Amino acid sequence: EVQLVESGGGLVQPGGSLRLSCAVSGFTSRNYWMTWVRQAPRKGLEWVANMNEDGSEKNYVDSVKGRFTISRDNAKNSLFLRMTSLRAEDTAVYYCARYRVVGTPHGGMDVWGQGTTVTVSS
Amino acid sequence: DIVMTQSPLSLPVTPGEPASISCRSSQSLLHSNGNNYLDWYLQKPGQSPQLLISLGSDRASGVPDRFSGSGSGTDFTLKISRVEAEDVGVYYCMQVLHSPQTFGQGTKLEI
Numbered sequence: 001e002v003q004l005v006e007s008g009g010g011l012v013q014p015g016g017s018l019r020l021s022c023a024v025s026g027f028t029s030r031n032y033w034m035t036w037v038r039q040a041p042r043k044g045l046e047w048v049a050n051m052n053e054d055g056s057e058k059n060y061v062d063s064v065k066g067r068f069t070i071s072r073d074n075a076k077n078s079l080f081l082r083m084t085s086l087r088a089e090d091t092a093v094y095y096c097a098r099y100r101v102v103g104t105p106h107g108g109m110d111v112w113g114q115g116t117t118v119t120v121s122s
Numbered sequence: 123d124i125v126m127t128q129s130p131l132s133l134p135v136t137p138g139e140p141a142s143i144s145c146r147s148s149q150s151l152l153h154s155n156g157n158n159y160l161d162w163y164l165q166k167p168g169q170s171p172q173l174l175i176s177l178g179s180d181r182a183s184g185v186p187d188r189f190s191g192s193g194s195g196t197d198f199t200l201k202i203s204r205v206e207a208e209d210v211g212v213y214y215c216m217q218v219l220h221s222p223q224t225f226g227q228g229t230k231l232e233i
Binding site (some may be wrong): 035037044045046047050059060061062074097100105106107108109110112113114115 | 165219221
C-alpha cells in the first residue's frame, strides 16, 4: 500500500526547533518530487516547501526561508523538514505529500500523509 | 507570488443538483507546452486533502466522473454535475506553475 506517515510534531516554545519526518512506503521515493504543506488551525492549506528527486533543487515559501530546511534520505525512503526559530504563526498541521508525475512538481499531489501537529507556544 | 482567488467561499447545495466553483489566478497558468498548471483538491472533514483534478482538467485516479475541471490561462472552474452527500468539505485550487506554489482560500461545500 502506498503510504506516507509523518512524525515529529509537538509543543515547542517560540524560538525553538523541531524536525519532522515523513516515512514513505509502497513506492520508491527517489523517483518523485516531494513536498510539505501546512494548515494552521481553522485555516486553509499553505504550501511550505518542495524538493526534487535527488535533493539538488529545493523551494520554499518566503515566510520560512532561512528557518526551515527540507531534506530527504532516499536510502531510507524518508523526507524531513527541519524547522528552527519557530514562531507562533508556524503552528499548524504539517502534511507531506508526493507529486503524482515522476520527475516533475506538476501534475498534482496524489499521496498525502495524515499530518503531524506542531504547536509553537510558551 | 501568484494569488489564487476562489468564489464563492461558501456553497450550500442540494443533493442531486449541480455545483460550480470558480478559481482565478493573478497570472496565467498556461505553460508553453500547452498545459495549465492548476490542480483541484478536496479536504473532507477530519481528513487529509485528496487530489481531484490536475493540469486543469485531468481527473485523478478513482475520482468520480461527476467531477470535471475546465478553464485556461487565469480562469478555471470545478463542476460537480450532481452533488452527493459524500462531496461535502472544502475545495481548494492550487497553482503549480511557479514557486512558491499557492492555494486558493478554499470553498466550503455544505449540504
